[in-house]
Amino acid sequence: MKIAVIGGGAAGFFASISAAEQGNEVHLFEKTSKVLGKVKISGGGRCNVTNETFNPVQLSKNYPRGERFLKKAFGKFNATHTLEWFKERGVEIKAEADGRMFPVTNESQTIIDCLMEQANINKVKVHYNSEVSKIIPQENSIELIINNEVIVFDKVIVTIGGQPKKESFSWLEKLGHKIESPVPSLFTFKINHKPLSKLMGLSVDNAKVRVVGEKKLQEEGPLLITHWGLSGPAILRTSAWGARLLSDRNYQFDILVSWYNKMSDQELREFVQEKKIELKKKQIKNKNPFELPQRLWDYLLERIEIPETKLWLDLSKKELNKLVEVLLSDNYSVHGTTKFKEEFVTCGGVSLSDIDVKTMESKKCSHLHFAGEVMDIDGITGGFNFQAAWTTGFISGNSMKS
Secondary structure (H helix, E strand, O other): OEEEEEOOOHHHHHHHHHHHOOOOEEEEEOOOOOOOHHHHHHHHHOOOOEEOOOOHHHHHOOOOEOHHHHHHHOOOOOHHHHHHHHHHOOOOEEEOOOOEEEEOOOOHHHHHHHHHHHHHHOOOEEEOOOOEEEEEEOOOOEEEEEOOEEEEEOEEEEOOOOOOOHHHHHHHHOOOOOEEEEEEEOEEEEOOOHHHHOOOOOEEEEEEEEEOOOOOOEEEEEEEEOOOEEEOHHHHHHHHHOHHHHHHOOOEEEEEEEOOOOOOHHHHHHHHHHHHHHOOOOEOOOOOOOOOOHHHHHHHHHHOOOOOOOEHHHOOHHHHHHHHHHHHOEEEEEEOEEEOHHHOEEEEEEOHHHEEOOOOEEOOOOOEEEOHHHEOOEOOOOOHHHHHHHHHHHHHHHOOOO
């Protein structure tokens, strides 16, 4: 069969290679002059290929949108299969302590070279600067208008990735697909608080972030202070799970940060009382029993107006309460977002109710399939978005049988 794949990202290449391995003639159309751009810059240029979550059910729980759909899809192709696929093609993948997985070379180019080589071996024809403007379904084929030229294909796989505006999906909407409005996911929180921004570059290994008024919207993990506010995995995961809700609030909301996410309120109060006795004649500024970076400790003491020269022994009940509160639930107002470097993804796209999970084929338009972020699927940070791309790309490409 003659197959067209629209979009030269991770899902597009995986779908193309999988379809070509079935013995098909595959044409990959990329509207720009470059392919695999996100692969190149992801994970700080190392490419976070997947995550060390090998149980398909557990793996699916890392997707704010698409969990049920992917639970079925991961039965066919999951993180274990991803490792095997790359290993069989000469690429070893290693796991890091936090579960993220990278090529042993620590170079995203290794993944790009592998995908390009496999496309080449399987005779995938890659067409650059080729924009598809229209899909015209026929009874047993699909016509594409590419750079104003009409070309006929037996089947088409759409892998254009996430799009910032709903209008970008209008050509798919015209075919009867329901489009979930795209909004940002995996973004950082903008906080206009100068004393905090002076701590830019400082991180806390295990913090907790909670959106005020949303009990379920809270995440734990590393937290990074930037010159515009807060970032790091705890923030990014909160933004992913709250993508629609926070968009509805126009990104104006309050968060509570627990800088010392090791004890409950009561346990911390008792701990501070013990330290008050133990460290009695030591200055609070010089004796920080919470393993927090010194600059952060200085900032928190200043924030709750405890003088630098104050001794632990002289800590009043009111000051003790303030200290516990700032350590466990430090309040900040968020006013907007910033994109998180290369990991920026969108929530939204073609509704999963319009897609057959067994083949990734459209239920609205025969011979048309999807893969990757063009669908209403997005994962939290940690290699999950690439895994969804490999899985849906493999299933759609593999279903290209006559």
